[in-house]
Amino acid sequence: MPSPLTPSQRDLVHEFGSIYEQYGSQRLKGLLVGLLLVQPDPLSLDDMAELLGRSKGPISTAVRDLSATGLVRKVDGANARRDYYAAHPDLFLNNFKHNMAIVRKNRRTAEQFLNEMDGDDAHAEALRNLDQMRAFYTLMESFYEDFAERWEAESARLNGRG
Known part of the structure; x- marks a missing residue:
């Protein structure tokens, strides 16, 4: 014990x-x-x-x-x-990857429904919101990708490989 x-x-x-x-x-x-x-x-x-x-x-x-x-x-x-x-030795990176997958799913959801509702005036407000959602998560995804690269370099430095 x-x-x-x-x-x-x-x-x-x-x-x-x-x-x-x-x-x-x-x-x-x-x-x-x-x-x-x-x-x-x-x-x-x-x-x-x-x-x-x-x-x-x-x-x-x-x-x-x-x-x-x-x-x-x-x-x-x-x-x-x-x-x-x-x-897990990569606990924080694995948690980050899980969060990144959620960000990607949010972006794909916005894109899916933008495509499905495109051209329908009854969905004008939803389309504006979904367009903002797509832009937000696209930008967040690029920040996540940049962070992942920077973390790999930092992790290598911390573990004596960089």
């Missing part, structure tokens, strides 16, 4: 829960990401449940979702009969 969280670690874990909640995600997912970020060793589902004072079932579901989006990963642990998890 890992050692109990220090007050600062507990505060950080709860802050991650709040951040995820503010982004419309489950608070538990944020708590788990924060927990895995402060732990030096991988944690089992039982460890996570005990450290967070939560039931194992919802933790298992949340870990599976976080794993599917590349935020946590299954790793080897102390007991070969249990699954252990750690924060």
Whole structure:
């Protein structure tokens, strides 16, 4: 069993829960990401449940979702009969890529409905709004692409490859 969280670690874990909640995600997912970020060793589902004072079932579901989006990963642990998890080394980049996919989906949605409603005077207001939506997300997408390139260079520098 890992050692109990220090007050600062507990505060950080709860802050991650709040951040995820503010982004419309489950608070538990944020708590788990924060927990895995402060732990030096991988944690089992039982460890996570005990450290967070939560039931194992919802933790298992949340870990599976976080794993599917590349935020946590299954790793080897102390007991070969249990699954252990750690924060994914590219957690922040993978989260960014998930957000970037949402931006692209928003742009494509605007383009789709602009095409479907084009030329119909009954949709004039919707067309104006969709045109603004497309322009907004097109610009955001270009910022995201620029950021991704800049992050790759910064990540290489931080990891001694640049």
